[in-house]
Amino acid sequence: MGDARQYHDLSSPFAMKRGGELHGARVAYETWGTLDANRGNAILILTGLSPSAHAAANAADPTPGWWEAMIGPGRAFDTDRYFVICVNSLGSDKGSTSPASIDPRTGEPYRLTFPELSLEDVANAAHEAVHDGLGIAQLACLVGCSMGGMSALAYMVLHPGSARTHISVDTAPQAQPFAIAIRSLQREAIRLDPNWREGAYAGDVWPDHGMSIARKLGVITYRSAMEWNGRFARIRLDADEREGNEPFGFEFQVESYLEGHARRFNRQFDPNAYLYLSRASDWFDISEYGDGNVMRGLSHIHVDRAMVIGVSTDILFPLEQQETIAKGLEAAGARVEFVALDSPQGHDAFLVDIENYSRAIGGFLQSLL
Structure with a gap:
């Protein structure tokens, strides 16, 4: 089995939101499809807490990925039309710099000396990989699943104009008490x-x-x-x-x-x-960008169109949180489609109920062309 991972070396030092910095850090990513001459057909997928960048099989690594049935020629993320990128979160040990990585200043693993991690750091690292590493000024679509959906909101707040459209999948604008x-x-x-x-x-x-x-x-x-x-x-x-x-x-x-x-x-x-990633998920709160108000925080995100997908059986990221995202993006000027599915699988439905997610996401992406 080959390794399809590519790497982007982050700016050094890479400053972290809550203080501290990383030296010689990098993020891992994988790609599918071909970037067009205008660099205008790129889709970035930001993942949940534990997945790697290997979202689907490719030439370098033919093993099935965590979203295998969604990515490829003729699939929802149609690689005949789009250039799809999946970045492994900063702080994850699936190729990106994490607490398990060697601190170049000590020669020992960071462990708990790793700086406090936020999802804003995850977003900034992914943006560097896309913007500086791949030379993509604006994504055709930014997709965030679960924790990655929160990272995607941070990405769009911190980097205005970096995505034309957005697909929000089973996520939330802030962590709730449950x-x-x-x-x-x-x-x-x-x-x-x-x-x-x-x-x-x-x-x-x-x-x-x-x-x-x-x-x-x-x-x-x-x-x-x-x-x-x-x-x-x-x-x-x-x-x-x-x-x-x-x-x-x-x-x-x-x-x-x-x-x-x-x-x-x-x-x-x-x-x-x-x-580290679990705590970063708890800390994330879009209302920080809106004087404590979630809707005001979301008002800073400007995309042309968005699709927000949620599941009625999701107890971790309840449907009303996705409704809030949809209303916030709409109030900020986006044309928003809100899709409420009744999949019985709960939060994991986006990994299991491929038929319904494929129909929604594939339909949205086709309509962009």
Whole structure:
């Protein structure tokens, strides 16, 4: 398997919103399709907390990506027409500079000496990669999913005129108490694992248990109660699938499902990077740009057109938050389409309900041409 990742070296020092700076930092990205002569057909995708820049297969890396069914010739993100870019978030360990990276000034991993990370930093790093690295002055469309949707709002506020249109997918203008509470518990699970060692884990000493609990909490909130009921009901595990004589061991299929998810995630994502990106999501608040008012904050975003997609079963980023984004962008002068889907999959619907998301996003992007 090849590596399709390309890298943009960020300006050095790269100043961070909350203070501090990075030296010799970079972000990883991947691309699909061909940039036209006017550099006017570029789409940038900003991701959720854990995905890499590998959103789909390409010549250098044919393995399926996290949004595989959406990107390619004739798909929603039609690479016969558009040049699609996906940037790995600053702070993520999937190729970009993160707490797991080596600090050039010490020769040791940053760990908790990494500067406080905000989604504005994620946005600024992605903008540098697009504007300075690829020479794209204005995106045809900026797309943000989940955490990436908040990063996209920051991108457009901080860099006016950088995108003609916007697609907002299952996101929010600010973190709400429920989402903050869940992420706080996830971070606490990691920090209370004795193997976390104040961020100084290494080798075989790894906060596996804390990361496992954090992932399970996440998966529970990414889906809806409707789906949990329909999928698992109260089905119990067969006797040979249970945990022997262990007291309070797994008994129900849903417990085993969560354990499988946790095992697949563990050691695939750096715990300190998880902590930093999780906290950055809690800190984000578009109202900072509007004297404490969300609508005033959104009024600074000027795009020609926008599509805002949400799901009625999303408990992490509720539909009313996406309605607020739609109203704010519309009040600021954009022509906005608001799409409320009834997908049973909850927050994760954009990764699962490809048919409905493909129809909405593909239709919007076709109408731009």
